[in-house]
Amino acid sequence: NAGVTQTPKFQVLKTGQSMTLQCAQDMNHEYMSWYRQDPGMGLRLIHYSVGAGITDQGEVPNGYNVSRSTTEDFPLRLLSAAPSQTSVYFCASSHPKVNTEAFFGQGTRLTVV
């Protein structure tokens, strides 16, 4: 049972480059989210989705785009990477029924130079 799978695990980008962080889940969860983790700041919500075709902004959405064309996948796009986007990115999913918890992927460590 794979759960939430993130690729790649590590990535180095140059300033201005674009890339997509992939996230896939096999639990048929409707809710998916992206968080970034920075030292001393915990995890902060970037974007989230409550189902295919529906996305919304979280606490720190600037510089990131998302789309949700299928239930399984929720990619995060950086259109023009900046050093401030150096972080560890986590994808999470959960079932929409009440009293559920979020399941997290293993993270993607991104460095922008």
Added chain:
Amino acid sequence: AQSVTQPDIHITVSEGASLELRCNYSYGATPYLFWYVQSPGQGLQLLLKYFSGDTLVQGIKGFEAEFKRSQSSFNLRKPSVHWSDAAEYFCAVGARTGANNLFFGTGTRLTVIP
């Protein structure tokens, strides 16, 4: 505004000693509370959660937490710490439906000494 405060950035305890990690929250609706643990280079693993009912909840690995509404707190405890408990611990608060949009504390790093 929603927020979670973990006042202790780093705690060091001896193996076998008891542990309490503090968490205070501010949330505009009924809070649903979680503790996650993160080992170095790993993702987050759920330790326990509180949705309703008994305010003392049991989790995995011998952890428990107590919800105190009057103090807006959800402290994590363990009676006897093991060396393998060394990790970073995060408290989070979220909505009842789809624990998707979580607000996290800044984390407490636990060091266990022999």
